[in-house]
Amino acid sequence: GDIGRLVVSCPDGPGIVALISAFLHRHGANIVQSDQFSTGAAGGRFMLRTEFHLTRLRERLHLLRRQFDVEVARRLGAEFRVRAAATPARVAIFVSRHDHCLLDLLWRARRGELPIEVVAVVSNHPDLEPDVAAFGTPYMHVPVTRATKPAAERVQLDLLRGEVDLVVLARYMQILSGDFLDRVGVPVINIHHSFLPAFAGASPYERARQRGVKLIGATAHYATEDLDEGPIIEQDVVRVSHRASVADLARGGADIERTVLARAVAWHCADRVFVHGATTVVF
Amino acid sequence: GDIGRLVVSCPDGPGIVALISAFLHRHGANIVQSDQFSTGAAGGRFMLRTEFHLTRLRERLHLLRRQFDVEVARRLGAEFRVRAAATPARVAIFVSRHDHCLLDLLWRARRGELPIEVVAVVSNHPDLEPDVAAFGTPYMHVPVTRATKPAAERVQLDLLRGEVDLVVLARYMQILSGDFLDRVGVPVINIHHSFLPAFAGASPYERARQRGVKLIGATAHYATEDLDEGPIIEQDVVRVSHRASVADLARGGADIERTVLARAVAWHCADRVFVHGATTVVF
Amino acid sequence: GDIGRLVVSCPDGPGIVALISAFLHRHGANIVQSDQFSTGAAGGRFMLRTEFHLTRLRERLHLLRRQFDVEVARRLGAEFRVRAAATPARVAIFVSRHDHCLLDLLWRARRGELPIEVVAVVSNHPDLEPDVAAFGTPYMHVPVTRATKPAAERVQLDLLRGEVDLVVLARYMQILSGDFLDRVGVPVINIHHSFLPAFAGASPYERARQRGVKLIGATAHYATEDLDEGPIIEQDVVRVSHRASVADLARGGADIERTVLARAVAWHCADRVFVHGATTVVF
Amino acid sequence: GDIGRLVVSCPDGPGIVALISAFLHRHGANIVQSDQFSTGAAGGRFMLRTEFHLTRLRERLHLLRRQFDVEVARRLGAEFRVRAAATPARVAIFVSRHDHCLLDLLWRARRGELPIEVVAVVSNHPDLEPDVAAFGTPYMHVPVTRATKPAAERVQLDLLRGEVDLVVLARYMQILSGDFLDRVGVPVINIHHSFLPAFAGASPYERARQRGVKLIGATAHYATEDLDEGPIIEQDVVRVSHRASVADLARGGADIERTVLARAVAWHCADRVFVHGATTVVF
Incomplete structure (x- = not known):
């Protein structure tokens, strides 16, 4: 129940993975699995899907979402979703x-x-x-x-x-x-x-x-x-x-x-x- | 070298397989493998492919072709080919x-x-x-x-x-x-x-x-x-x-x-x- | 409902297809589809599956089975089954x-x-x-x-x-x-x-x-x-x-x-x- | 010719991706594509393959390898390879x-x-x-x-x-x-x-x-x-x-x-x- 899923889509550019993975690490989330793809380094779209483990995920999910918005998404101009993997x-x-x-x-x-x-x-x-x-x-x-x-x-x-x-x-x-x-x-x-x-x-x-x-x-x-x-x-x-x-x-x-x-x-x-x-x- | 191939296509109707297999049997050819298909019993097209063994095939092939034409193909209104399987x-x-x-x-x-x-x-x-x-x-x-x-x-x-x-x-x-x-x-x-x-x-x-x-x-x-x-x-x-x-x-x-x-x-x-x-x- | 299925397995030898297809033709059955395979001409096993159309199949099935036994199967030493395709x-x-x-x-x-x-x-x-x-x-x-x-x-x-x-x-x-x-x-x-x-x-x-x-x-x-x-x-x-x-x-x-x-x-x-x-x- | 490939294998633990992606970002390498897999968070093995773009890759490759060894690999107990993707x-x-x-x-x-x-x-x-x-x-x-x-x-x-x-x-x-x-x-x-x-x-x-x-x-x-x-x-x-x-x-x-x-x-x-x-x- 402590597995979360982060999905991000934004214009490609340098340092995106570093920014996102540092965010997760800083907030105690451990990446379990991650996929990413870019349609092209110059002017392309970057897409990322990460599964992470975070203790007491459900009670922290709401805050994590807001923190990601402020600390990452706005800087990248990113659309994103974070949710508990177990929620059907x-x-x-x-x-x-x-x-x-x-x-x-x-x-x-x-x-x-x-x-x-x-x-x-x-x-x-x-x-x-x-x-x-x-x-x-x-x-x-x-x-x-x-x-x-x-x-x-x-x-x-x-x-x-x-x-x-x-x-x-x-x-x-x-x-x-x-x-x-x-x-x-x-x-x-x-x-x-x-x-x-x-x-x-x-x-x-x-x-x-x-x-x-x-x-x-x-x-x-x-x-x-x-x-x-x-x-x-x-x-x-x-x-x-x-x-x-x-x-x-x-x-x-x-x-x-x-x-x-x-x-x-x-x-x-x-x-x-x-x-x-x-x-x-x-x- | 004694394997021959007979390919027949004609309007479907009763007795076609009996006619063809009797012809082959009568001329000493033993069916090794055979496939057939009809696109429909009434007004359909019948197609057959047979591989047969016939001793001294090459020297008999020409005659066999003429006999098949006379004894079978004309009665069925069939197109056909007979040839030695080994010929590339x-x-x-x-x-x-x-x-x-x-x-x-x-x-x-x-x-x-x-x-x-x-x-x-x-x-x-x-x-x-x-x-x-x-x-x-x-x-x-x-x-x-x-x-x-x-x-x-x-x-x-x-x-x-x-x-x-x-x-x-x-x-x-x-x-x-x-x-x-x-x-x-x-x-x-x-x-x-x-x-x-x-x-x-x-x-x-x-x-x-x-x-x-x-x-x-x-x-x-x-x-x-x-x-x-x-x-x-x-x-x-x-x-x-x-x-x-x-x-x-x-x-x-x-x-x-x-x-x-x-x-x-x-x-x-x-x-x-x-x-x-x-x-x-x-x- | 008039589609029957005949399945035959016997020692391979010359004239089997001619014999079976002549039997079907003689009894008014029209072959719809047929497959056959032999594991080897000399000493091999011949297997055949035929679907045929026969008017009033169900009432004639019992007799057809006995006729096939007498006229074909015993001569070939064959095992066989004949049945209506529609019977589940x-x-x-x-x-x-x-x-x-x-x-x-x-x-x-x-x-x-x-x-x-x-x-x-x-x-x-x-x-x-x-x-x-x-x-x-x-x-x-x-x-x-x-x-x-x-x-x-x-x-x-x-x-x-x-x-x-x-x-x-x-x-x-x-x-x-x-x-x-x-x-x-x-x-x-x-x-x-x-x-x-x-x-x-x-x-x-x-x-x-x-x-x-x-x-x-x-x-x-x-x-x-x-x-x-x-x-x-x-x-x-x-x-x-x-x-x-x-x-x-x-x-x-x-x-x-x-x-x-x-x-x-x-x-x-x-x-x-x-x-x-x-x-x-x-x- | 400026595409490099980094392959890492080490004991799994928190912060690995953050560490590696920060390293690449710090040295001017932009991640093009990345895959990772862990055989289990506790006691498992972490594996990562990253393709990155780095200007003047070939002349910087030797140094990058040594820097990665010192700044990342030793801390993670990792085996790794870095090489130019174009080298056959x-x-x-x-x-x-x-x-x-x-x-x-x-x-x-x-x-x-x-x-x-x-x-x-x-x-x-x-x-x-x-x-x-x-x-x-x-x-x-x-x-x-x-x-x-x-x-x-x-x-x-x-x-x-x-x-x-x-x-x-x-x-x-x-x-x-x-x-x-x-x-x-x-x-x-x-x-x-x-x-x-x-x-x-x-x-x-x-x-x-x-x-x-x-x-x-x-x-x-x-x-x-x-x-x-x-x-x-x-x-x-x-x-x-x-x-x-x-x-x-x-x-x-x-x-x-x-x-x-x-x-x-x-x-x-x-x-x-x-x-x-x-x-x-x-x-």
């Missing part, structure tokens, strides 16, 4: 009718494999309620039609406001508006069932079959207004043969979808993902 | 300045890993001549400019006419005209340095870096007039990190390019690849 | 306390991804009963101690007798006796949490960590009296780093375990796996 | 008759993909001399028989003394004596053609085929007196089918052997590999 991220999962990504996340959360607390499942269909109930997780059925979409998004925003640190679209077949993404105030991770940028848009398995690709994939990315264009967090692929029908591809793809999404959520919630322009840095 | 394919390799795919094919051919005889290397640059000379393979330098391209293609066609069974574009940075592809009379395999259909066209590594993909790939396909749209034979990918520069991607990608191209050439030359519309069936 | 395999899953392989099989069965009906879950612990109940599958708690093991195995055998086509050990931490394996009368598939033959026996993740391997794996194999020595059906691996603790390896390994086991069960139940001595042929 | 490692490659690993290393070195200078190829056979000559690299034929082995090793040691930073065994089929390994004074990397610890010892492909594994692999490790037991640097695998003969496995395995060995050599020469007991940490 509060997550809302959006889903339509495909259960594989949803169930995989719920199950991994339950067995302690993902550092998340699923505070709600939001769906435009009632189908998966019994499955979610078995995990003791609230299920919110918010139907969406073309006409009711703005109202539905307001309901969703009301449900989530202040309650979640992350929204995960686990095969949610509705397009969220730019307005929703602006107002939700937390990152939104989506799983796309293709190896982006190949087969962006609808029906990727059908199009993969038509093009005759030999591998199919899945891509987890941050949702942005530009559909399927958000920064990619993780991707993976699986081999397919000419014998596979579109249905076979969808079935086989389900495995890689849930695996890729689970990795992306795990990495995001462990503060390992930095967005840098249209791309990500993943430590 | 005669291959011309086109290359510009990148040596990795070329050298890999030459090495593999020399060590008996690929069932090919490289009869010529054709290049629009003189750079790789010494490397090719070390393998004892003829190197034909055919410079190409926008103005001289039609003439250059005629030279190339004259060099190849009747001499090769396959042309391999091993990072040949010129676009062959549709006219060339029509007239060359043999299949042309190209290696594209991306996981098609992602990053079709020029500069795939630059664009992969900009898009922030987590895997880069390579695609071997039959060359057609529609650039980067030909039927895909093989693809593979390799994981990359945010630390990789475009130059790193190009270096790392070279490995996957040469591996994918070598597989595609090996499979093609072993008669394992069937073109079906815009896709391939690979046994 | 009846499966009992044995498990101890790790839920990942069990839940994965139950999920896949429910969503129609695996052609199985899970008729019972048998466990030496009561822990997973609620999870299994949610799927409507009977849970049989059969405690096992060193002293009660023979009695427990008799109970298990009584439960399964005639009711199942396959037993799957989904991280069942008890060693089944040779006597049990003899008497159960159906194949038993086990998942081992290492890339066999590396780290056979207990505690593979601990030993993988000590040895410093860079990949960990899982192996699905038929259970035999020689522990971890049975014929391998499927294996796969995942990359690990020096940062992974034994607990991390166990967590990461869970994914590859359930994936490998699901593939092995799917392939077995689709009649794609032939045991040949200490190894398997997987079509 | 001097490598001797030992080989017998298989050319694939050797040629791959020579070719990668020539195209600048590996930061090495191959100063000599040493072989117990004359076969590969022409291939090596084409790269302009000296070839030293040192025949070895059971009787002449001690003398041969003395010849090899005389050839290498002070001339190399690394010895690579690229399918060298002789066992080097413990005495040789002691006296050679530089690390020795070996490639083993199996996924160790599976199939340690002779004839791994034969044994892989007998056991019926579904993946074959290769392992690059530091050579120690305990054959095939040295710390593993890198491993990878490739899928194989029941159709593959032992010769097919050897051919297919060659690709994975050369890939794995090239990675291991690249990582070693980039100072990314730390030996820790029987294992390695690879940044």
Whole structure:
């Protein structure tokens, strides 16, 4: 419980690591693990993720945050976060009718494999309620039609406001508006069932079959207004043969979808993902 | 030396396997291995590849081919090939300045890993001549400019006419005209340095870096007039990190390019690849 | 529902495919897909798996089986099976306390991804009963101690007798006796949490960590009296780093375990796996 | 040319990163990239690899090394190396008759993909001399028989003394004596053609085929007196089918052997590999 996590992003320049590590040392924090990356010494962006041990972390966390702000962040022009590694991220999962990504996340959360607390499942269909109930997780059925979409998004925003640190679209077949993404105030991770940028848009398995690709994939990315264009967090692929029908591809793809999404959520919630322009840095 | 290969493609229907296997049995050929696939029982295409053992194959091959034509192929409306498995394919390799795919094919051919005889290397640059000379393979330098391209293609066609069974574009940075592809009379395999259909066209590594993909790939396909749209034979990918520069991607990608191209050439030359519309069936 | 599956294994020799395909053609069955393999023309074993379409398959299946026996199998000295592809395999899953392989099989069965009906879950612990109940599958708690093991195995055998086509050990931490394996009368598939033959026996993740391997794996194999020595059906691996603790390896390994086991069960139940001595042929 | 590399290993404790980063900052070095790992805060080993930019690195390197020794290393009880990243490692490659690993290393070195200078190829056979000559690299034929082995090793040691930073065994089929390994004074990397610890010892492909594994692999490790037991640097695998003969496995395995060995050599020469007991940490 005494492991803390410090995440820093700032313009690159000399002496940053020395400044940060001296700060931690001065305040009694011992670095357990650290990663850093710069997009370029001149005019680039410096990113750092450090795990440290600090006795009585929780009671000292608030003060440490303020001290870091004053003693380091302002001098570097840095954005930063400090938090206790043991605090789980509060997550809302959006889903339509495909259960594989949803169930995989719920199950991994339950067995302690993902550092998340699923505070709600939001769906435009009632189908998966019994499955979610078995995990003791609230299920919110918010139907969406073309006409009711703005109202539905307001309901969703009301449900989530202040309650979640992350929204995960686990095969949610509705397009969220730019307005929703602006107002939700937390990152939104989506799983796309293709190896982006190949087969962006609808029906990727059908199009993969038509093009005759030999591998199919899945891509987890941050949702942005530009559909399927958000920064990619993780991707993976699986081999397919000419014998596979579109249905076979969808079935086989389900495995890689849930695996890729689970990795992306795990990495995001462990503060390992930095967005840098249209791309990500993943430590 | 007594292993033969029979490749058949025809409209699907009942009794095809029975007809073909009875033919082989009747003529003393023993099936060693066989693959078949149909794109659909009703109106689909049936494809079959059989390896068989037949005593004194070479002296009987010509007759067997005629008998198969009369006794089987005409009844099925089938296209077919019969040949001795041990006969290497005669291959011309086109290359510009990148040596990795070329050298890999030459090495593999020399060590008996690929069932090919490289009869010529054709290049629009003189750079790789010494490397090719070390393998004892003829190197034909055919410079190409926008103005001289039609003439250059005629030279190339004259060099190849009747001499090769396959042309391999091993990072040949010129676009062959549709006219060339029509007239060359043999299949042309190209290696594209991306996981098609992602990053079709020029500069795939630059664009992969900009898009922030987590895997880069390579695609071997039959060359057609529609650039980067030909039927895909093989693809593979390799994981990359945010630390990789475009130059790193190009270096790392070279490995996957040469591996994918070598597989595609090996499979093609072993008669394992069937073109079906815009896709391939690979046994 | 009119797709049947024929599986044949016999000493290799000339004319086998001709004989079998003529039989199918004569009885109105149209071959949809076929695979065959021989371990060697002289003295080898021939194996064939064919999917065929036959109108009114179910009512004709019994007779077809007898005709094949008389007209083909006896002449070839062949073992064979013919059955309707749509009939699911009846499966009992044995498990101890790790839920990942069990839940994965139950999920896949429910969503129609695996052609199985899970008729019972048998466990030496009561822990997973609620999870299994949610799927409507009977849970049989059969405690096992060193002293009660023979009695427990008799109970298990009584439960399964005639009711199942396959037993799957989904991280069942008890060693089944040779006597049990003899008497159960159906194949038993086990998942081992290492890339066999590396780290056979207990505690593979601990030993993988000590040895410093860079990949960990899982192996699905038929259970035999020689522990971890049975014929391998499927294996796969995942990359690990020096940062992974034994607990991390166990967590990461869970994914590859359930994936490998699901593939092995799917392939077995689709009649794609032939045991040949200490190894398997997987079509 | 002004990029330096600092590698440190010492008992873990508080303030190490602060001390090292302050040192670099004080001497005008700007950290470009840094990795660190501890095997445990209490009693563990701390390892760090830093790339830094320092103007006029080469002329200041000698002094910087002495200053680091006095100002940092002695206080931490640390082992360390500082060197210019652009200086290639001097490598001797030992080989017998298989050319694939050797040629791959020579070719990668020539195209600048590996930061090495191959100063000599040493072989117990004359076969590969022409291939090596084409790269302009000296070839030293040192025949070895059971009787002449001690003398041969003395010849090899005389050839290498002070001339190399690394010895690579690229399918060298002789066992080097413990005495040789002691006296050679530089690390020795070996490639083993199996996924160790599976199939340690002779004839791994034969044994892989007998056991019926579904993946074959290769392992690059530091050579120690305990054959095939040295710390593993890198491993990878490739899928194989029941159709593959032992010769097919050897051919297919060659690709994975050369890939794995090239990675291991690249990582070693980039100072990314730390030996820790029987294992390695690879940044």
